[in-house]
Amino acid sequence: MIILVDMDGVIADFETGLLNRFKETHPDKQYVPLEKRTNFYVDEDYPEEMRNLLREIYRGKGFYFSLPPVPGSLEVLTELQSQEEVFICTSPLSIYEHCVPEKYQWVDHYLGKSWVRRLILTKDKTVVRGDILIDDRPEVTGITSPSWEHVLYSQPYNQQVSSKRRLTWQDWREVLKC
Numbered sequence: 001m002i003i004l005v006d007m008d009g010v011i012a013d014f015e016t017g018l019l020n021r022f023k024e025t026h027p028d029k030q031y032v033p034l035e036k037r038t039n040f041y042v043d044e045d046y047p048e049e050m051r052n053l054l055r056e057i058y059r060g061k062g063f064y065f066s067l068p069p070v071p072g073s074l075e076v077l078t079e080l081q082s083q084e085e086v087f088i089c090t091s092p093l094s095i096y097e098h099c100v101p102e103k104y105q106w107v108d109h110y111l112g113k114s115w116v117r118r119l120i121l122t123k124d125k126t127v128v129r130g131d132i133l134i135d136d137r138p139e140v141t142g143i144t145s146p147s148w149e150h151v152l153y154s155q156p157y158n159q160q161v162s163s164k165r166r167l168t169w170q171d172w173r174e175v176l177k178c
């Protein structure tokens, strides 16, 4: 079985990293706690006039490399890889200057060189073949009908989706049955 695993919000904790950086940089500004997030895109949970402050952080140098791992994710990836073919499948920002190299550096740092060879960067995950895609995005669409089943990585901002199986790194074993 080929299992594709998304990166941000699934193994690299984009939301926690961004919120911590936002609170440090703008201690005077109101923020949205993670459990109150309702939109997949963080910008959409903030008023228009604050969105540029968030973008400056996540487009900036060092942000992607600084993201903490999602708790449990690295251990589960290693265990899953011993039984299945696992690839990391991530969509980089279109403003890619820092995001793309830092995604490689992050994977190398936390998982090692063997996982750098398992890193797929694409703007369209539907053209990547696999059996399962674990992704926190409510809908993953592209130019074609995907070969994989989208299993949602459960996050506060995707709770409205009821049509898909969902998992976390705490209950993945029961959901995937492997």
Ligand SMILES: [Mg+2]
Pocket (backbone or CB within 6 Å): 006, 007, 008, 009, 010, 135, 136, 137
């Ligand atoms: Mg994601």
